Amino acid sequence: MPPVKPGAPVPATLTELMGGRAARDPDTAYFHLFDETVPYGRLWRESARYAAGLRRAGIDRGDKVCLIYPTCAEFFYTFFGALRLGAIPVPLYPTLGVEATAGIFRDSQATAVVTIGWFRQGVEESQAGAANIRHVLEPSDLEVDGPPPAFPTPSADDVAFLQYTSGSTGTPRGVVLTHSNVVRTVEFMAEAAQLTRDDVVVSWLPLYHDMGLIGCAFTPPWNGAPVHLLPPDLKNPRVWLELCTRVGATFTVSPDFGYRNCVRNIGDTSGLDLSSLKQALSGAEPVRLSTIEAFESKFGVGNLITPCYGLAEATLAVAIWPRQTPLRLDSSGKFLSVGQPCRGVRVRIMDGEEEMKPGAEGEICVQSPGVMQGYYNNPEATARVLSPDGWLRTGDLGFLDAEGYLFVTGRLKDVIILGGENVIPADVEEIVDQVPGVRYSAAVGIESDRTGTQRLHVVAEVREPAADAETLSRLVRDIVRRVREGRGHRPAKVLLVRPGTIPKTSSGKIQRSRLGEMITRDELGDRLLHASGSARRD
Numbered sequence: 001m002p003p004v005k006p007g008a009p010v011p012a013t014l015t016e017l018m019g020g021r022a023a024r025d026p027d028t029a030y031f032h033l034f035d036e037t038v039p040y041g042r043l044w045r046e047s048a049r050y051a052a053g054l055r056r057a058g059i060d061r062g063d064k065v066c067l068i069y070p071t072c073a074e075f076f077y078t079f080f081g082a083l084r085l086g087a088i089p090v091p092l093y094p095t096l097g098v099e100a101t102a103g104i105f106r107d108s109q110a111t112a113v114v115t116i117g118w119f120r121q122g123v124e125e126s127q128a129g130a131a132n133i134r135h136v137l138e139p140s141d142l143e144v145d146g147p148p149p150a151f152p153t154p155s156a157d158d159v160a161f162l163q164y165t166s167g168s169t170g171t172p173r174g175v176v177l178t179h180s181n182v183v184r185t186v187e188f189m190a191e192a193a194q195l196t197r198d199d200v201v202v203s204w205l206p207l208y209h210d211m212g213l214i215g216c217a218f219t220p221p222w223n224g225a226p227v228h229l230l231p232p233d234l235k236n237p238r239v240w241l242e243l244c245t246r247v248g249a250t251f252t253v254s255p256d257f258g259y260r261n262c263v264r265n266i267g268d269t270s271g272l273d274l275s276s277l278k279q280a281l282s283g284a285e286p287v288r289l290s291t292i293e294a295f296e297s298k299f300g301v302g303n304l305i306t307p308c309y310g311l312a313e314a315t316l317a318v319a320i321w322p323r324q325t326p327l328r329l330d331s332s333g334k335f336l337s338v339g340q341p342c343r344g345v346r347v348r349i350m351d352g353e354e355e356m357k358p359g360a361e362g363e364i365c366v367q368s369p370g371v372m373q374g375y376y377n378n379p380e381a382t383a384r385v386l387s388p389d390g391w392l393r394t395g396d397l398g399f400l401d402a403e404g405y406l407f408v409t410g411r412l413k414d415v416i417i418l419g420g421e422n423v424i425p426a427d428v429e430e431i432v433d434q435v436p437g438v439r440y441s442a443a444v445g446i447e448s449d450r451t452g453t454q455r456l457h458v459v460a461e462v463r464e465p466a467a468d469a470e471t472l473s474r475l476v477r478d479i480v481r482r483v484r485e486g487r488g489h490r491p492a493k494v495l496l497v498r499p500g501t502i503p504k505t506s507s508g509k510i511q512r513s514r515l516g517e518m519i520t521r522d523e524l525g526d527r528l529l530h531a532s533g534s535a536r537r538d
């Protein structure tokens with residue numbers, strides 16, 4: 001269902017999409033946040049004021065503007081204010097760290113940063129390492145009541161914004177997305193997710209992440225479905241399900257760990273009614289059937305959580321499993337399908353230059369309207385993943401079955417090779433995460449200088465850091481036994497650590513390369529509570 005009346009032109013740019021909504025439905029709610037409702041008309045008026053403020057600060061067409069905000073209305077006013085000027089917004093994770101943020105400031109060649117008071121000190125510390133940043137602005141600097149500046153008319157091929165990768169396998173890179181990339185992706189995502197104006201969307205995902213921004217903030221306006229937003233730092237996941245209950249949500253999204261947190265940390269389910277939900281997408285990390293089954297059993301729903309697959313370099317979505325459709329396992333019963341590619345998306349499985357037959361595993365490659373223009377100012381990295389004819393190497397492993405259903409099996413860079421066998425870290429982690437006493441785990445392969453091969457190391461965050469040595473020792477033995485029985489490999493070392501030790505990206509993905517460095521460089525320090533085997537590293 002298009003976002004326009006029959007016969008009207010389909011939006012070609014984000015500004016056309018949102019401006020059209022504001023013109024046709026000025027009083028219709030765009031989003032709700034806390035006790036505030038922001039209709040499309042208000043979004044458009046406020047974004048014009050913020051555009052005037054940005055222009056007054058010297059921001060012009062083509063300038064990059066970094067946005068460091070929590071989830072708030074001002075984020076949207078700034079984002080669309082910059083977009084309407086022809087400037088290029090760059091949404092960033094608010095607590096990335098001083099040097100990492102300075103690195104993105106430099107890499108993006110931004111001229112200004114817009115933030116709020118409680119992030120300002122960190123932003124200014126990062127600004128000291130990025131001479132290109134001329135202004136650090138706050139909403140009060142942008143709320144200009146004079147006449148708005150003249151707005152250029154962007155084309156579909158103009159750059160809309162830079163979307164920085166989460167850095168799960170290295171340094172974050174700026175993905176260059178045009179208006180066409182974003183709008184065409186939003187179009188086929190709304191279709192694949194079967195969104196209509198009658199849907200009610202609830203999201204706690206951060207606006208600096210592709211799934212939160214494009215999936216939950218830009219896709220619902222295609223049909224005019226209202227969005228209810230929550231801040232991403234959910235200390236208590238019950239708040240998310242309570243909001244779904246209160247507003248009669250029909251659609252929500254989360255990585256697997258969000259659903260897992262609900263299973264683990266919501267003891268009393270009374271007062272929670274998820275019967276209105278028609279679909280709960282699961283993506284951004286491996287989708288576990290065990291999580292789906294546990295969540296649906298605990299909260300009294302069925303066929304609700306459905307897998308999806310995408311990546312920042314493809315704007316977002318590649319495949320979305322349809323609503324209320326029985327899930328599909330591969331012939332081994334091990335992997336869940338994420339669906340057939342969305343309309344307009346092509347997928348092939350490659351081993352080097354050879355295209356693999358159905359059922360054979362290889363690297364997932366994608367060609368779609370959402371495939372990025374490249375990494376900003378990084379032609380070498382772009383050439384490694386993007387072919388001249390527009391095929392994107394995702395770095396993900398998977399296969400297509402005979403009917404064209406896609407199965408994602410892991411990450412090329414994460415695969416652990418043990419005795420010539422490829423071991424997917426997520427397989428080990430699912431076993432370890434089920435061990436009583438384990439809060440969260442990560443599996444990595446550490447190169448052994450002695451043997452010249454990789455050895456399996458398991459890092460497990462414990463639920464009770466104050467447990468005595470004998471309890472921790474029993475936990476290690478339990479982990480070793482379960483991994484050996486479940487995967488046929490005995491971990492070379494199990495490291496029990498305090499909660500919050502395992503490094504993650506801004507989107508919650510495990511940074512395995514960083515974790516491997518922490519292990520090999522003895523950087524766990526007092527975070528390490530107990531380790532199996534000798535203290536000597538191989």
